[in-house]
Amino acid sequence: MNDPRRYVVIGGGLAGLASAVWLAEAGKQVTLLERRGRLGGRTHALEVATLHDIPDNGQHVIASGYEHLFRYLTSVGTRKFVEFPHGGVLRWPGGRATTMGTKGFQALRSLLGAHPDAGPMDRARAAVATVRLGWQCLNQPGDLADLTTDQWFRRLGMPATARVALWDWLALGIAAEPVRQESAKVFADVLATGIRLGIKHRRPVSIGYPTTDLDTLFVTGAHQVFEKYGVEVKYRAVARHIDIRDGAVTGVTLADGETVPADAVVCAVPNSYLGGLLDELPEHDEIYAAADKLGYTPIVSTNLYLDRPLGTEGTMEALIGGAEVIDQVFDRQRMHGRSTEHGWLYCLTTSGAYEQIHKPHDVVVDEQMALLRRYYPAARAAKVLHAQVVPMPRATFSQVVGTDGLRPGQGTSVPTLVLAGDWTRTDWSATMESAAQSAARAVELLLALPEYSHQARGNGSRK
Numbered sequence: 001m002n003d004p005r006r007y008v009v010i011g012g013g014l015a016g017l018a019s020a021v022w023l024a025e026a027g028k029q030v031t032l033l034e035r036r037g038r039l040g041g042r043t044h045a046l047e048v049a050t051l052h053d054i055p056d057n058g059q060h061v062i063a064s065g066y067e068h069l070f071r072y073l074t075s076v077g078t079r080k081f082v083e084f085p086h087g088g089v090l091r092w093p094g095g096r097a098t099t100m101g102t103k104g105f106q107a108l109r110s111l112l113g114a115h116p117d118a119g120p121m122d123r124a125r126a127a128v129a130t131v132r133l134g135w136q137c138l139n140q141p142g143d144l145a146d147l148t149t150d151q152w153f154r155r156l157g158m159p160a161t162a163r164v165a166l167w168d169w170l171a172l173g174i175a176a177e178p179v180r181q182e183s184a185k186v187f188a189d190v191l192a193t194g195i196r197l198g199i200k201h202r203r204p205v206s207i208g209y210p211t212t213d214l215d216t217l218f219v220t221g222a223h224q225v226f227e228k229y230g231v232e233v234k235y236r237a238v239a240r241h242i243d244i245r246d247g248a249v250t251g252v253t254l255a256d257g258e259t260v261p262a263d264a265v266v267c268a269v270p271n272s273y274l275g276g277l278l279d280e281l282p283e284h285d286e287i288y289a290a291a292d293k294l295g296y297t298p299i300v301s302t303n304l305y306l307d308r309p310l311g312t313e314g315t316m317e318a319l320i321g322g323a324e325v326i327d328q329v330f331d332r333q334r335m336h337g338r339s340t341e342h343g344w345l346y347c348l349t350t351s352g353a354y355e356q357i358h359k360p361h362d363v364v365v366d367e368q369m370a371l372l373r374r375y376y377p378a379a380r381a382a383k384v385l386h387a388q389v390v391p392m393p394r395a396t397f398s399q400v401v402g403t404d405g406l407r408p409g410q411g412t413s414v415p416t417l418v419l420a421g422d423w424t425r426t427d428w429s430a431t432m433e434s435a436a437q438s439a440a441r442a443v444e445l446l447l448a449l450p451e452y453s454h455q456a457r458g459n460g461s462r463k
Protein backbone atom coordinates (compact mmCIF):
# COMPACT_ATOMS: atom_id res chain seq x y z
CA MET A 1 0.00 0.00 0.00
CA ASN A 2 1.61 3.27 -1.19
CA ASP A 3 -0.48 5.58 0.95
CA PRO A 4 -0.05 4.76 4.67
CA ARG A 5 -2.74 7.26 5.72
CA ARG A 6 -5.56 5.88 7.84
CA TYR A 7 -9.03 6.64 6.47
CA VAL A 8 -11.85 6.35 9.01
CA VAL A 9 -15.49 6.26 7.93
CA ILE A 10 -18.09 6.99 10.61
CA GLY A 11 -21.49 5.34 9.96
CA GLY A 12 -22.29 2.05 8.22
CA GLY A 13 -25.38 3.17 6.26
CA LEU A 14 -25.32 3.42 2.49
CA ALA A 15 -23.23 6.62 2.46
CA GLY A 16 -20.63 5.09 4.81
CA LEU A 17 -20.64 1.72 3.04
CA ALA A 18 -20.15 3.33 -0.36
CA SER A 19 -17.38 5.59 1.00
CA ALA A 20 -15.57 2.63 2.59
CA VAL A 21 -15.94 0.43 -0.52
CA TRP A 22 -14.70 3.13 -2.90
CA LEU A 23 -11.80 4.18 -0.67
CA ALA A 24 -10.80 0.52 -0.35
CA GLU A 25 -11.04 0.06 -4.13
CA ALA A 26 -8.70 3.06 -4.45
CA GLY A 27 -6.15 1.18 -2.32
CA LYS A 28 -6.66 3.11 0.93
CA GLN A 29 -6.40 1.72 4.44
CA VAL A 30 -9.96 1.97 5.81
CA THR A 31 -11.67 1.51 9.18
CA LEU A 32 -15.47 1.69 9.34
CA LEU A 33 -17.11 2.64 12.64
CA GLU A 34 -20.77 1.69 13.17
CA ARG A 35 -22.70 2.39 16.34
CA ARG A 36 -25.03 -0.58 15.89
CA GLY A 37 -24.26 -4.30 15.76
CA ARG A 38 -25.05 -4.45 12.03
CA LEU A 39 -24.43 -2.52 8.82
CA GLY A 40 -27.00 -1.02 6.46
CA GLY A 41 -28.34 1.95 8.44
CA ARG A 42 -31.83 2.82 7.24
CA THR A 43 -31.74 0.15 4.54
CA HIS A 44 -31.69 -3.27 6.14
CA ALA A 45 -33.59 -6.53 6.41
CA LEU A 46 -35.45 -7.50 9.60
CA GLU A 47 -35.81 -11.09 10.61
CA VAL A 48 -39.23 -12.48 11.57
CA ALA A 49 -37.87 -15.37 13.63
CA THR A 50 -41.15 -17.32 13.87
CA LEU A 51 -41.45 -17.42 10.07
CA HIS A 52 -37.72 -17.66 9.21
CA ASP A 53 -38.35 -14.71 6.95
CA ILE A 54 -36.49 -11.44 6.39
CA PRO A 55 -38.69 -8.64 5.08
CA ASP A 56 -37.13 -5.17 4.90
CA ASN A 57 -37.33 -2.34 7.44
CA GLY A 58 -39.29 -0.53 4.73
CA GLN A 59 -39.80 -1.13 1.04
CA HIS A 60 -37.26 0.84 -0.99
CA VAL A 61 -37.80 1.75 -4.63
CA ILE A 62 -35.02 2.71 -7.01
CA ALA A 63 -35.17 5.28 -9.82
CA SER A 64 -33.40 4.42 -13.06
CA GLY A 65 -31.48 7.68 -12.66
CA TYR A 66 -29.73 6.52 -9.47
CA GLU A 67 -26.31 6.54 -11.20
CA HIS A 68 -24.19 6.51 -8.02
CA LEU A 69 -26.29 3.84 -6.36
CA PHE A 70 -25.83 1.63 -9.43
CA ARG A 71 -22.08 2.31 -9.25
CA TYR A 72 -22.17 1.04 -5.65
CA LEU A 73 -24.23 -2.02 -6.61
CA THR A 74 -21.70 -2.78 -9.35
CA SER A 75 -18.86 -2.49 -6.81
CA VAL A 76 -20.54 -4.97 -4.46
CA GLY A 77 -21.77 -7.25 -7.26
CA THR A 78 -25.53 -6.92 -6.79
CA ARG A 79 -26.61 -4.78 -9.77
CA LYS A 80 -28.47 -7.83 -11.07
CA PHE A 81 -30.96 -7.63 -8.18
CA VAL A 82 -32.81 -4.54 -9.47
CA GLU A 83 -35.69 -4.71 -11.91
CA PHE A 84 -37.79 -2.11 -13.65
CA PRO A 85 -41.42 -3.05 -14.36
CA HIS A 86 -43.15 -1.71 -17.48
CA GLY A 87 -45.50 0.50 -15.52
CA GLY A 88 -46.89 1.30 -12.09
CA VAL A 89 -50.45 0.60 -11.03
CA LEU A 90 -52.82 3.12 -9.50
CA ARG A 91 -55.54 1.48 -7.42
CA TRP A 92 -58.81 3.23 -6.68
CA PRO A 93 -61.30 2.50 -3.87
CA GLY A 94 -63.56 -0.39 -4.91
CA GLY A 95 -60.78 -2.16 -6.79
CA ARG A 96 -60.50 -0.23 -10.08
CA ALA A 97 -56.91 -0.21 -11.37
CA THR A 98 -55.09 1.98 -13.92
CA THR A 99 -51.67 1.14 -15.30
CA MET A 100 -49.28 4.04 -15.71
CA GLY A 101 -47.01 3.43 -18.66
CA THR A 102 -43.49 4.79 -18.80
CA LYS A 103 -43.01 4.54 -22.55
CA GLY A 104 -44.42 6.32 -25.61
CA PHE A 105 -48.14 7.12 -25.71
CA GLN A 106 -48.79 5.43 -22.36
CA ALA A 107 -46.20 7.68 -20.66
CA LEU A 108 -47.81 10.75 -22.21
CA ARG A 109 -51.23 9.60 -21.04
CA SER A 110 -49.89 9.13 -17.47
CA LEU A 111 -48.41 12.61 -17.49
CA LEU A 112 -51.62 14.18 -18.68
CA GLY A 113 -53.67 12.62 -15.93
CA ALA A 114 -54.18 8.88 -15.62
CA HIS A 115 -57.40 9.50 -13.71
CA PRO A 116 -60.05 7.26 -15.28
CA ASP A 117 -62.68 10.00 -14.88
CA ALA A 118 -60.59 12.81 -16.41
CA GLY A 119 -62.47 14.35 -19.35
CA PRO A 120 -60.91 15.99 -22.45
CA MET A 121 -60.93 19.45 -20.80
CA ASP A 122 -59.14 18.09 -17.73
CA ARG A 123 -56.53 16.43 -19.91
CA ALA A 124 -56.01 19.60 -21.94
CA ARG A 125 -55.56 21.65 -18.74
CA ALA A 126 -53.21 18.97 -17.37
CA ALA A 127 -51.16 19.15 -20.58
CA VAL A 128 -50.72 22.91 -20.30
CA ALA A 129 -49.94 22.77 -16.58
CA THR A 130 -47.46 19.90 -17.08
CA VAL A 131 -45.57 21.83 -19.76
CA ARG A 132 -45.45 24.89 -17.45
CA LEU A 133 -44.30 22.68 -14.58
CA GLY A 134 -41.47 21.17 -16.64
CA TRP A 135 -40.39 24.61 -17.83
CA GLN A 136 -40.43 26.04 -14.29
CA CYS A 137 -38.38 23.09 -12.99
CA LEU A 138 -35.58 24.05 -15.36
CA ASN A 139 -36.15 27.83 -15.15
CA GLN A 140 -37.24 28.23 -11.56
CA PRO A 141 -39.25 31.29 -10.49
CA GLY A 142 -37.49 33.28 -7.76
CA ASP A 143 -40.17 32.63 -5.14
CA LEU A 144 -40.32 28.83 -5.53
CA ALA A 145 -38.46 28.28 -2.24
CA ASP A 146 -41.23 30.17 -0.43
CA LEU A 147 -44.04 28.03 -1.84
CA THR A 148 -45.43 24.68 -0.79
CA THR A 149 -45.87 22.16 -3.58
CA ASP A 150 -49.62 22.55 -3.13
CA GLN A 151 -49.39 26.32 -3.76
CA TRP A 152 -47.20 25.75 -6.78
CA PHE A 153 -49.61 23.20 -8.31
CA ARG A 154 -52.48 25.66 -7.81
CA ARG A 155 -50.54 28.45 -9.45
CA LEU A 156 -49.74 26.18 -12.41
CA GLY A 157 -53.43 25.40 -12.78
CA MET A 158 -52.90 21.67 -12.39
CA PRO A 159 -56.41 20.11 -12.44
CA ALA A 160 -57.55 18.05 -9.46
CA THR A 161 -57.79 14.82 -11.47
CA ALA A 162 -54.13 15.05 -12.55
CA ARG A 163 -53.07 15.91 -9.01
CA VAL A 164 -54.93 12.96 -7.48
CA ALA A 165 -53.75 10.51 -10.11
CA LEU A 166 -50.12 11.57 -10.26
CA TRP A 167 -48.68 14.77 -8.98
CA ASP A 168 -49.67 14.81 -5.30
CA TRP A 169 -48.50 11.31 -4.54
CA LEU A 170 -45.39 11.69 -6.68
CA ALA A 171 -44.47 14.82 -4.70
CA LEU A 172 -45.11 13.04 -1.42
CA GLY A 173 -43.12 10.02 -2.59
CA ILE A 174 -40.17 12.20 -3.57
CA ALA A 175 -39.92 14.30 -0.42
CA ALA A 176 -41.89 12.20 2.12
CA GLU A 177 -43.85 15.29 3.12
CA PRO A 178 -47.50 16.14 2.47
CA VAL A 179 -47.85 18.66 -0.38
CA ARG A 180 -49.26 21.32 1.95
CA GLN A 181 -45.93 21.56 3.76
CA GLU A 182 -43.39 20.23 1.28
CA SER A 183 -41.03 22.77 -0.31
CA ALA A 184 -41.94 23.27 -3.98
CA LYS A 185 -38.27 23.91 -4.68
CA VAL A 186 -37.20 20.51 -3.37
CA PHE A 187 -39.73 18.82 -5.65
CA ALA A 188 -38.77 21.02 -8.63
CA ASP A 189 -35.06 20.34 -8.10
CA VAL A 190 -35.59 16.56 -8.13
CA LEU A 191 -37.79 16.79 -11.23
CA ALA A 192 -35.13 18.93 -12.90
CA THR A 193 -32.55 16.23 -12.11
CA GLY A 194 -34.93 13.64 -13.59
CA ILE A 195 -35.50 15.71 -16.75
CA ARG A 196 -31.74 16.22 -17.24
CA LEU A 197 -31.04 12.51 -16.76
CA GLY A 198 -33.91 11.65 -19.13
CA ILE A 199 -32.38 13.90 -21.80
CA LYS A 200 -28.87 12.51 -21.15
CA HIS A 201 -29.95 8.86 -21.43
CA ARG A 202 -32.72 9.52 -23.97
CA ARG A 203 -35.34 7.73 -21.91
CA PRO A 204 -37.58 8.87 -19.06
CA VAL A 205 -36.54 8.04 -15.51
CA SER A 206 -38.61 5.10 -14.28
CA ILE A 207 -39.09 3.40 -10.93
CA GLY A 208 -37.77 -0.06 -10.12
CA TYR A 209 -37.36 -2.29 -7.11
CA PRO A 210 -34.94 -4.80 -5.56
CA THR A 211 -35.69 -8.45 -6.23
CA THR A 212 -34.01 -9.46 -2.99
CA ASP A 213 -33.87 -8.28 0.62
CA LEU A 214 -31.93 -5.12 1.47
CA ASP A 215 -29.14 -6.93 3.35
CA THR A 216 -28.37 -9.05 0.30
CA LEU A 217 -28.59 -5.98 -1.92
CA PHE A 218 -26.37 -3.63 0.07
CA VAL A 219 -24.49 -5.37 2.89
CA THR A 220 -23.45 -8.92 1.91
CA GLY A 221 -21.40 -7.76 -1.10
CA ALA A 222 -19.84 -4.96 0.95
CA HIS A 223 -18.55 -7.55 3.45
CA GLN A 224 -16.87 -9.39 0.57
CA VAL A 225 -15.22 -6.18 -0.65
CA PHE A 226 -14.07 -5.41 2.91
CA GLU A 227 -12.58 -8.87 3.26
CA LYS A 228 -10.82 -8.59 -0.10
CA TYR A 229 -9.23 -5.21 0.69
CA GLY A 230 -8.73 -5.66 4.45
CA VAL A 231 -11.22 -3.04 5.63
CA GLU A 232 -11.64 -3.18 9.39
CA VAL A 233 -15.23 -2.87 10.64
CA LYS A 234 -15.78 -1.92 14.26
CA TYR A 235 -19.32 -2.59 15.48
CA ARG A 236 -20.93 -0.87 18.47
CA ALA A 237 -18.33 1.82 17.98
CA VAL A 238 -20.16 5.05 18.79
CA ALA A 239 -18.15 8.02 17.53
CA ARG A 240 -18.41 10.99 19.89
CA HIS A 241 -15.80 13.38 18.67
CA ILE A 242 -13.63 13.99 15.60
CA ASP A 243 -10.23 15.16 16.79
CA ILE A 244 -8.64 17.97 14.80
CA ARG A 245 -5.23 19.52 15.31
CA ASP A 246 -3.49 22.19 13.22
CA GLY A 247 -6.15 22.01 10.52
CA ALA A 248 -6.01 18.22 10.05
CA VAL A 249 -7.93 15.33 11.61
CA THR A 250 -5.92 13.12 13.96
CA GLY A 251 -8.47 10.62 15.18
CA VAL A 252 -12.00 9.75 16.25
CA THR A 253 -12.84 9.44 19.94
CA LEU A 254 -15.46 6.80 20.76
CA ALA A 255 -18.06 6.80 23.52
CA ASP A 256 -16.01 4.24 25.50
CA GLY A 257 -12.99 6.59 25.50
CA GLU A 258 -10.96 4.75 22.86
CA THR A 259 -9.38 6.92 20.16
CA VAL A 260 -9.18 5.50 16.66
CA PRO A 261 -6.23 7.21 14.92
CA ALA A 262 -7.15 8.81 11.60
CA ASP A 263 -5.48 10.88 8.90
CA ALA A 264 -8.73 11.43 7.02
CA VAL A 265 -12.36 11.04 8.09
CA VAL A 266 -15.66 10.63 6.26
CA CYS A 267 -18.43 11.60 8.68
CA ALA A 268 -21.44 9.71 7.24
CA VAL A 269 -23.99 9.95 10.05
CA PRO A 270 -27.52 11.37 9.59
CA ASN A 271 -28.23 15.01 10.55
CA SER A 272 -30.08 13.90 13.67
CA TYR A 273 -27.00 12.00 14.98
CA LEU A 274 -24.43 14.72 14.50
CA GLY A 275 -24.37 16.27 17.99
CA GLY A 276 -20.83 16.84 19.28
CA LEU A 277 -18.98 15.09 16.46
CA LEU A 278 -17.87 18.26 14.70
CA ASP A 279 -17.18 20.47 17.72
CA GLU A 280 -13.58 21.11 16.64
CA LEU A 281 -14.54 22.09 13.09
CA PRO A 282 -14.50 25.93 12.81
CA GLU A 283 -17.89 26.08 11.02
CA HIS A 284 -19.60 23.58 13.35
CA ASP A 285 -22.24 26.05 14.62
CA GLU A 286 -23.53 26.63 11.10
CA ILE A 287 -23.65 22.90 10.29
CA TYR A 288 -25.35 22.00 13.59
CA ALA A 289 -27.97 24.73 13.03
CA ALA A 290 -28.69 23.43 9.51
CA ALA A 291 -28.83 19.82 10.74
CA ASP A 292 -31.28 20.87 13.41
CA LYS A 293 -33.55 22.81 11.04
CA LEU A 294 -33.59 19.92 8.57
CA GLY A 295 -35.15 17.83 11.35
CA TYR A 296 -36.86 14.58 10.38
CA THR A 297 -40.06 13.09 9.01
CA PRO A 298 -41.64 9.72 9.84
CA ILE A 299 -42.43 6.70 7.66
CA VAL A 300 -44.36 3.67 8.91
CA SER A 301 -43.99 0.35 7.10
CA THR A 302 -46.31 -2.58 7.70
CA ASN A 303 -45.44 -6.10 6.56
CA LEU A 304 -48.67 -8.14 6.35
CA TYR A 305 -48.69 -11.89 5.81
CA LEU A 306 -52.17 -12.77 4.52
CA ASP A 307 -53.85 -16.13 4.01
CA ARG A 308 -54.68 -15.33 0.37
CA PRO A 309 -53.53 -13.20 -2.55
CA LEU A 310 -54.94 -9.68 -2.90
CA GLY A 311 -55.27 -9.85 -6.66
CA THR A 312 -52.73 -7.14 -7.43
CA GLU A 313 -52.01 -6.33 -11.07
CA GLY A 314 -48.58 -4.84 -10.51
CA THR A 315 -45.59 -5.28 -8.25
CA MET A 316 -46.13 -1.78 -6.81
CA GLU A 317 -49.56 -0.23 -6.47
CA ALA A 318 -50.29 3.30 -5.22
CA LEU A 319 -53.59 3.61 -3.37
CA ILE A 320 -55.23 6.74 -4.73
CA GLY A 321 -57.73 8.91 -2.92
CA GLY A 322 -56.21 8.73 0.55
CA ALA A 323 -55.96 11.99 2.45
CA GLU A 324 -52.59 13.56 3.15
CA VAL A 325 -50.42 10.47 3.11
CA ILE A 326 -49.16 8.21 0.40
CA ASP A 327 -49.96 4.56 0.82
CA GLN A 328 -48.28 2.05 -1.38
CA VAL A 329 -48.72 -1.70 -1.57
CA PHE A 330 -45.77 -3.83 -2.61
CA ASP A 331 -46.45 -7.42 -3.66
CA ARG A 332 -43.40 -9.34 -2.53
CA GLN A 333 -44.50 -12.49 -4.37
CA ARG A 334 -44.27 -10.66 -7.68
CA MET A 335 -41.12 -8.78 -6.64
CA HIS A 336 -39.09 -11.62 -5.17
CA GLY A 337 -40.77 -14.70 -6.64
CA ARG A 338 -41.13 -15.90 -3.04
CA SER A 339 -42.98 -19.03 -1.92
CA THR A 340 -46.36 -18.56 -0.22
CA GLU A 341 -45.68 -21.24 2.38
CA HIS A 342 -46.09 -18.69 5.19
CA GLY A 343 -48.79 -16.69 3.43
CA TRP A 344 -48.79 -13.86 0.94
CA LEU A 345 -46.52 -11.00 2.01
CA TYR A 346 -47.61 -7.43 1.23
CA CYS A 347 -45.49 -4.50 2.36
CA LEU A 348 -47.32 -1.24 2.91
CA THR A 349 -45.50 2.04 3.21
CA THR A 350 -47.00 5.23 4.61
CA SER A 351 -44.88 8.33 4.04
CA GLY A 352 -45.51 11.55 5.94
CA ALA A 353 -46.92 9.31 8.69
CA TYR A 354 -47.15 12.03 11.35
CA GLU A 355 -50.31 10.51 12.89
CA GLN A 356 -49.61 6.82 12.38
CA ILE A 357 -46.19 6.96 14.01
CA HIS A 358 -47.81 7.43 17.45
CA LYS A 359 -50.34 4.61 17.15
CA PRO A 360 -50.01 1.16 18.79
CA HIS A 361 -48.98 -1.55 16.32
CA ASP A 362 -52.27 -3.46 16.47
CA VAL A 363 -54.15 -0.26 15.61
CA VAL A 364 -51.85 0.31 12.63
CA VAL A 365 -52.45 -3.27 11.43
CA ASP A 366 -56.24 -2.88 11.78
CA GLU A 367 -56.16 0.41 9.90
CA GLN A 368 -54.01 -0.97 7.10
CA MET A 369 -56.29 -4.00 6.73
CA ALA A 370 -59.33 -1.67 6.60
CA LEU A 371 -57.52 0.27 3.87
CA LEU A 372 -56.81 -2.90 1.87
CA ARG A 373 -60.47 -3.91 2.16
CA ARG A 374 -61.49 -0.59 0.59
CA TYR A 375 -59.19 -1.13 -2.35
CA TYR A 376 -59.04 -4.90 -2.91
CA PRO A 377 -62.23 -7.01 -2.97
CA ALA A 378 -60.12 -10.12 -2.13
CA ALA A 379 -58.98 -8.48 1.13
CA ARG A 380 -62.50 -8.47 2.56
CA ALA A 381 -62.30 -12.11 3.65
CA ALA A 382 -58.51 -12.18 4.14
CA LYS A 383 -57.00 -13.12 7.49
CA VAL A 384 -53.75 -11.71 8.83
CA LEU A 385 -51.42 -14.63 9.62
CA HIS A 386 -48.63 -12.43 10.89
CA ALA A 387 -47.93 -8.72 10.97
CA GLN A 388 -44.87 -6.61 11.58
CA VAL A 389 -45.03 -2.84 11.99
CA VAL A 390 -41.80 -0.89 11.51
CA PRO A 391 -42.08 2.70 12.71
CA MET A 392 -39.22 4.93 11.53
CA PRO A 393 -39.73 8.28 13.31
CA ARG A 394 -36.55 9.70 11.76
CA ALA A 395 -36.97 8.09 8.36
CA THR A 396 -35.55 11.01 6.40
CA PHE A 397 -34.65 14.62 6.98
CA SER A 398 -37.54 16.98 6.42
CA GLN A 399 -37.99 18.93 3.21
CA VAL A 400 -40.65 21.42 4.21
CA VAL A 401 -40.72 25.07 3.10
CA GLY A 402 -37.72 26.90 4.56
CA THR A 403 -35.27 23.99 4.30
CA ASP A 404 -33.96 24.91 0.86
CA GLY A 405 -30.28 25.85 0.82
CA LEU A 406 -29.58 24.43 4.29
CA ARG A 407 -27.86 21.20 3.26
CA PRO A 408 -24.06 21.52 3.68
CA GLY A 409 -21.68 20.37 0.97
CA GLN A 410 -19.31 17.43 1.48
CA GLY A 411 -16.15 19.49 1.84
CA THR A 412 -15.27 21.32 5.07
CA SER A 413 -12.66 23.90 6.03
CA VAL A 414 -10.51 20.97 7.19
CA PRO A 415 -9.49 19.24 3.94
CA THR A 416 -9.05 15.84 5.61
CA LEU A 417 -12.60 15.89 7.05
CA VAL A 418 -15.52 15.39 4.66
CA LEU A 419 -19.23 14.91 5.23
CA ALA A 420 -21.48 12.33 3.57
CA GLY A 421 -25.05 11.14 4.05
CA ASP A 422 -28.38 11.67 2.28
CA TRP A 423 -28.86 15.01 4.05
CA THR A 424 -25.74 16.65 2.65
CA ARG A 425 -26.09 18.69 -0.57
CA THR A 426 -26.75 16.56 -3.66
CA ASP A 427 -28.96 16.57 -6.77
CA TRP A 428 -31.59 14.46 -4.99
CA SER A 429 -33.98 14.60 -2.05
CA ALA A 430 -33.58 12.23 0.93
CA THR A 431 -32.90 9.05 -1.01
CA MET A 432 -30.45 6.21 -1.36
CA GLU A 433 -29.07 7.97 -4.42
CA SER A 434 -28.43 11.07 -2.36
CA ALA A 435 -26.49 8.91 0.13
CA ALA A 436 -24.48 7.26 -2.68
CA GLN A 437 -23.87 10.55 -4.53
CA SER A 438 -22.69 12.23 -1.33
CA ALA A 439 -20.25 9.35 -0.79
CA ALA A 440 -18.92 9.66 -4.34
CA ARG A 441 -18.28 13.39 -3.81
CA ALA A 442 -16.75 12.89 -0.35
CA VAL A 443 -14.39 10.18 -1.60
CA GLU A 444 -13.45 12.27 -4.61
CA LEU A 445 -12.42 15.13 -2.29
CA LEU A 446 -10.23 12.81 -0.20
CA LEU A 447 -8.66 11.19 -3.24
CA ALA A 448 -7.77 14.66 -4.52
CA LEU A 449 -5.71 15.42 -1.39
CA PRO A 450 -2.00 16.00 -2.04
CA GLU A 451 0.20 12.96 -2.09
CA TYR A 452 1.21 11.66 1.32
CA SER A 453 4.33 13.17 2.82
CA HIS A 454 6.03 12.06 6.03
CA GLN A 455 6.56 15.66 7.04
CA ALA A 456 2.86 16.46 6.70
CA ARG A 457 1.99 13.51 8.88
CA GLY A 458 4.48 14.56 11.50
CA ASN A 459 2.82 17.97 11.66
CA GLY A 460 -0.77 16.83 11.53
CA SER A 461 -0.89 13.71 13.67
CA ARG A 462 -0.79 13.22 17.44
CA LYS A 463 1.18 10.04 17.07
Ligand SMILES: Cc1cc2nc3c(=O)[nH]c(=O)nc-3n(C[C@H](O)[C@H](O)[C@H](O)COP(=O)(O)OP(=O)(O)OC[C@H]3O[C@@H](n4cnc5c(N)ncnc54)[C@H](O)[C@@H]3O)c2cc1C
Nearest residue numbers: 011013014015035041042058060061239421422431432435
Ligand atom coordinates in the same frame (compact mmCIF):
# COMPACT_ATOMS: atom_id res chain seq x y z
C1 LIG B 1 -38.86 3.30 5.63
C2 LIG B 1 -37.98 4.01 4.65
C3 LIG B 1 -38.27 3.94 3.29
C4 LIG B 1 -37.45 4.59 2.38
N1 LIG B 1 -37.72 4.46 1.05
C5 LIG B 1 -36.83 4.93 0.14
C6 LIG B 1 -37.03 4.64 -1.23
O1 LIG B 1 -38.00 4.01 -1.62
N2 LIG B 1 -36.08 5.09 -2.11
C7 LIG B 1 -34.98 5.80 -1.70
O2 LIG B 1 -34.14 6.14 -2.54
N3 LIG B 1 -34.78 6.08 -0.39
C8 LIG B 1 -35.68 5.67 0.54
N4 LIG B 1 -35.48 5.91 1.87
C9 LIG B 1 -34.35 6.77 2.26
C10 LIG B 1 -33.05 5.99 2.34
O3 LIG B 1 -33.19 4.81 3.09
C11 LIG B 1 -32.00 6.88 3.05
O4 LIG B 1 -31.96 8.13 2.38
C12 LIG B 1 -30.59 6.28 3.01
O5 LIG B 1 -30.60 4.93 3.36
C13 LIG B 1 -29.71 7.07 3.97
O6 LIG B 1 -28.41 6.53 4.03
P1 LIG B 1 -27.28 7.23 4.93
O7 LIG B 1 -26.07 6.41 4.82
O8 LIG B 1 -27.22 8.67 4.58
O9 LIG B 1 -27.85 7.19 6.42
P2 LIG B 1 -28.14 5.93 7.37
O10 LIG B 1 -28.64 4.79 6.55
O11 LIG B 1 -29.01 6.40 8.45
O12 LIG B 1 -26.71 5.51 7.93
C14 LIG B 1 -26.08 6.20 8.98
C15 LIG B 1 -25.36 5.18 9.84
O13 LIG B 1 -24.58 5.89 10.81
C16 LIG B 1 -24.65 5.19 12.04
N5 LIG B 1 -24.30 6.15 13.08
C17 LIG B 1 -25.02 7.20 13.52
N6 LIG B 1 -24.36 7.87 14.46
C18 LIG B 1 -23.18 7.24 14.62
C19 LIG B 1 -22.05 7.45 15.47
N7 LIG B 1 -22.00 8.48 16.32
N8 LIG B 1 -21.00 6.59 15.40
C20 LIG B 1 -21.01 5.54 14.53
N9 LIG B 1 -22.07 5.29 13.71
C21 LIG B 1 -23.13 6.14 13.75
C22 LIG B 1 -26.09 4.69 12.07
O14 LIG B 1 -26.25 3.64 13.00
C23 LIG B 1 -26.29 4.26 10.62
O15 LIG B 1 -25.91 2.93 10.41
C24 LIG B 1 -36.32 5.33 2.82
C25 LIG B 1 -36.04 5.40 4.19
C26 LIG B 1 -36.85 4.76 5.08
C27 LIG B 1 -36.50 4.83 6.53
